[in-house]
Amino acid sequence: xxxxxxxxxxxxxxxxxxxxxxxxxxxxxxxxxxxxxxxxxxxxxxxxxxxxxxxxxxxxxxxxxxxxxxxxxxxxxxxxxxxxxxxxxxxxxxxxxxxxxxxxxxxxxxxxxxxxxxxxxxxxxxxxxxxxxxxxxxxxxxxxxxxxxxxxxxxxxxxxxxxxxxxxxxxxxxxxxxxxxxxxxxxxxxxxxxxxxxxxxxxxxxx
Numbered sequence: 001x002x003x004x005x006x007x008x009x010x011x012x013x014x015x016x017x018x019x020x021x022x023x024x025x026x027x028x029x030x031x032x033x034x035x036x037x038x039x040x041x042x043x044x045x046x047x048x049x050x051x052x053x054x055x056x057x058x059x060x061x062x063x064x065x066x067x068x069x070x071x072x073x074x075x076x077x078x079x080x081x082x083x084x085x086x087x088x089x090x091x092x093x094x095x096x097x098x099x100x101x102x103x104x105x106x107x108x109x110x111x112x113x114x115x116x117x118x119x120x121x122x123x124x125x126x127x128x129x130x131x132x133x134x135x136x137x138x139x140x141x142x143x144x145x146x147x148x149x150x151x152x153x154x155x156x157x158x159x160x161x162x163x164x165x166x167x168x169x170x171x172x173x174x175x176x177x178x179x180x181x182x183x184x185x186x187x188x189x190x191x192x193x194x195x196x197x198x199x200x201x202x203x204x205x206x207x
Contacts, residue, residue, distance in 0.1 A: 026051075030095055038086050046163060049078055052096065056103045063107040072149065073110055075156045077103045079141055139199035146193050151186030158183055 030051065036044035056077050061070035080102065088098055144152055150172075157163045157171060165183070169176045 031090065034085065034088065034090075034095060037082075045082065048081075049163075052099055053078065055096070056099065059100050060103050060107045063104065064110060069110065072152075073103075073106055075153060076141075077106050079144065079156055080106060136199055139194060139197045143190050143193035143197060143199075147186055147189055151182050151189060154179055154182040155186045155190060 029047070033044040033047045033051075037048060053074060057070055057074045060073045060077070061067060064070055064073065077099075081099065084102065088095060144155060147155065153172060154168055157168045158165070163171065165176050165179045168174075168183075169179045172179070174182075
C-alpha cells in the first residue's frame with residue numbers, strides 16, 4: 001500500500017530520505033519485485049516506486065539543488081526505469097546503486113540542458129536496444145514532457161507506476177474527482193501529442 005506523504009509548503013511532495021533498507025527481507029522483496037516488474041507487473045513497479053522514490057528524490061535534489069526540479073526529475077527517473085529495467089542483472093551491483101546511477105544520469109542531463117558542464121562519463125545504464133522500441137519510448141516521454149506539470153504527474157503515476165486514482169489523490173494531496181479530471185485531460189493531450197509526433201497512442205491510455 002502506498003504510504004501517505006505529508007503536504008509541505010502547500011503541496012504534496014517527496015521526503016529527501018537517503019538511508020536504504022538493506023535487510024535480508026527487504027533484499028528478497030526487491031529481487032522478487034524486479035523480476036515481476038520485468039514481466040510488466042504493475043504491483044511490482046508500484047513497490048519499487050514506493051520503496052525508492054524518496055531515496056531517488058533526495059539524491060537528485062542534492063545534485064540539482066532545487067526541490068521542484070527534483071520532484072519532476074524523480075518522476076522522469078521512474079518513467080525511464082520502465083524502459084531499462086530489463087537490462088538490470090544482479091551481478092554484484094545492488095539495484096539501489098544501479099537505480100541511483102540512473103537518477104544521476106537524468107539529473108546531469110537536466111543540468112547540461114540548462115548550462116554547460118564538463119564532460120562526465122555516466123555510461124553504464126544505457127545500452128543499445130531495439131531501435132523501434134527506443135523511438136516509441138522517446139516519443140512517449142517527449143509527449144509526457146509536453147504536458148502541464150499536474151497532468152504529467154497524474155499520467156506518470158497512473159500509466160507508468162500503476163497507481164489507482166485514490167492512491168494518486170493521496171500522493172498529490174488532491175481530491176479523487178480532481179485526479180480523474182487531470183487524468184482525462186492529460187490522456188487526451190498525450191494522445192494529441194503522440195499523433196503530432198507520428199507515434200500511435202498506447203492502447204493502455206484508453207483505460
